[in-house]
Amino acid sequence: MLIDHPLLGLRDSSEFIYMGDAKLLNRPNWKSKNFKTKFIDYGYLRKNPAGVHKELWYHEQGDRSWLVVTRNTVTHEILKVELARYLKRKANAK
Amino acid sequence: MKYSGFKVLWEGLKSNTGWKPLWRNPDPKKNYDIIIVGGGGHGLATAYYLAEKFNITNIAVVEKGWLGSGNIGRNTTIIRSNYLLPQNQPFYELSLKLWENLEQELNYNSMVSQRGVLNIFHSDSQRDAFVRRGNAMLMSGADASILGVNDLKKMVPFLDFQNSRFPIKGGLWQPRGGTVRHDAVAWGYAKEADSRGVDIIENCEATNFLVKNGRCYGVETTKGLIKSKKVGVCVAGSSSQVMGKIGINLPIESHVLQAFVSEGLKPVIPGVITFGAGHFYVSQSNKGGLVFGGDIDGYNSYAQRGNLPVIEDVCEGGMALMPLIGRSRLLRTWGGIMDMSMDGSPIIDKTNIKNLYFNGGWCYGGFKATPASGFCYAHLLATGTSHHNAKDFLFNRFEKGRLIDEKGQGNQPNLH
Structure with a gap:
């Protein structure tokens, strides 16, 4: 698989480390209500879809950025690649 | 059908015209005691042990494709019991003991x-x-x-x-x-389950569960509604897809x-x-x-x-x-x-929906576990309690912090 890195262009996926579901970007607040249930969900439960999946890839053998890759888990087609830090900044600005 | 050296000789004399299919190809009945979703190694083993050890024979095994089309025919056929943790090792040793007697028990040459x-x-x-x-x-x-x-x-x-x-x-x-000839494991279990009255229904995909007031009473399939007292899911790689149909997210x-x-x-x-x-x-x-x-x-x-x-x-x-x-x-x-x-170990447990049971999370170690998985799942389905060799393979181990993590890698599935 080739991942179209927003800054570096097409890179081989074997340069990356895979971290799974991009829901890991949204860590629950430990002061929130039901934080225990939320953390169990965050730590252990996954939707694991057959189809479009947003997931985290870390460019370890490159610029060490975290990417959010939107990929089809049935065909391995990569639909979209974004920098995780930009997504996070955008979310925080709201 | 009974296999023996004499039968092979006899059929040889008759130009091999007497061999019969190993299992019937029945239409689903309206009602069963237990429906097993998934006709792979684990599902067929479960049906066999339910019939053999617990005398429950009014069972249907529904399989989306043809029998043994999934991981039972795709693995590298290795059996072993060389685990470290006390929650795992006795279970895999039980499995190895069942492997050792499998061919005699099933009257089928699985080349153990x-x-x-x-x-x-x-x-x-x-x-x-x-x-x-x-x-x-x-x-x-x-x-x-x-x-x-x-x-x-x-x-x-x-x-x-x-x-x-x-x-x-x-x-x-x-x-x-x-090693064991992997397809022959599915065929052997199917043959013996079928001969005890289990209906193996191929090309029949479970599309949803019938649930009312938090109780499961059957499955919706591509061959119509089938009702049952209990439903046991064991669909390996498709676990999240099948359980997702009723909104259950799995640690998988x-x-x-x-x-x-x-x-x-x-x-x-x-x-x-x-x-x-x-x-x-x-x-x-x-x-x-x-x-x-x-x-x-x-x-x-x-x-x-x-x-x-x-x-x-x-x-x-x-x-x-x-x-x-x-x-x-x-x-x-x-x-x-x-x-x-999430911890590299399996789950054989009830779900929060009554009468719906789950068996999965086998990672890449499911083949060697086939007999013990079927044995322990049958025990759970028949008695409602976990077999003592599988008593730690529960859903709640994640929230309780009792992970069974052989490698100590944490909640990172691709490292197990």
């Missing part, structure tokens, strides 16, 4: 071949870890011994003992481990694992050899092909096929361990979908 499993080590600290594991195996009633370099040089002289990165210092040896990611087979060779590899440091293991099939594999690809996938970097990595591992493999040619590669759990 106990040629031994060898785990190679390369350093003092790795040896110490394997000694500890060997002791854990002995304590569970399994067999294990530590072999030194000289023993290995006699047994497997073709290994690269002087490899500069991973020089071979010895191995953990389990003589009772080995689906990953693709590739396997490889070379062209047929004369006998060269005596048993199973694993080279953990190089992510490579190998055995030789009865037809002579070298059957080998390595790690999962490492990303979520439902594709049943992998990518080239892992093929390269596995072949490099093979070359590092046993350079002679470079002379053989790779014949086929394929992939299967693994239900990788």
Whole structure:
């Protein structure tokens, strides 16, 4: 698989480390209500879809950025690649 | 149908005209006591043990494809009981004991071949870890011994003992481990379950569950509604898809694992050899092909096929361990979908919907577990309580912090 890195262009996926579901970007607040249930969900439960999946890839053998890759888990087609830090900044600005 | 040496001779005289299909091809009835979703090794074993040990025969096994089309026909056929943790090892030893008697029990030749499993080590600290594991195996009633370099040089002289990165210092040896003809396991269980009255319904996909007031009373399938008192799901790589139909998120990611087979060779590899440091293991099939594999690809996938970097990595591992493999040619590669759990260990448990049960999270270790998984799942389905050898394979171990993590990798499924 080739991942179209927003800054570096097409890179081989074997340069990356895979971290799974991009829901890991949204860590629950430990002061929130039901934080225990939320953390169990965050730590252990996954939707694991057959189809479009947003997931985290870390460019370890490159610029060490975290990417959010939107990929089809049935065909391995990569639909979209974004920098995780930009997504996070955008979310925080709201 | 009963198999025997006499029957083979007799059929030989009759031009083999008397052989019959091993199982019927029934239409689903309206009502069953138990429906098993998933006609793979584990599902068929569950149906067989329910009929054999618990006298429940009003059972349907519904299978989306044809029987044995999933991981039971895609694995690398290895059986062993060389685990470390007390929650795991007795379970796998139970499984190995069931394997040892499987062919007699099913009256079916599944080619159970106990040629031994060898785990190679390369350093003092790795040896110490394997000694500890060997002791854990002995304590569970399994067999294990530590072999030194000289023993290995006699047994497997073709290994690269002087490899500069991973020089071979010895191995953990389990003589009772080995290989089994994997398709024949599904066929044998199907034959015996069917002959006890179990309906095996192929090309019948479970599309939803029938649930009312928090109770499950059947499944909706492509062949209509089928009602039952209890429903047991065991669908391996499709676990999240099937349980997702009623909104249950599982502690599971689906990953693709590739396997490889070379062209047929004369006998060269005596048993199973694993080279953990190089992510490579190998055995030789009865037809002579070298059957080998390595790690999962490492990303979520439902594709049943992998990518080239892992093929390269596995072949490099093979070359590092046993350079002679470079002379053989790779014949086929394929992939299967693994239900990788968050701690690398399985789940055999009730769900929060009454009468709905779940068996999954086998990672890439489901094949060796087939008999014990069926046995313990049948126990749970029949009695409502966990079998004592599977009492820790519960959903709530994640929230309770009682993970069964053989490698100590944490909640990262692609590292187990």
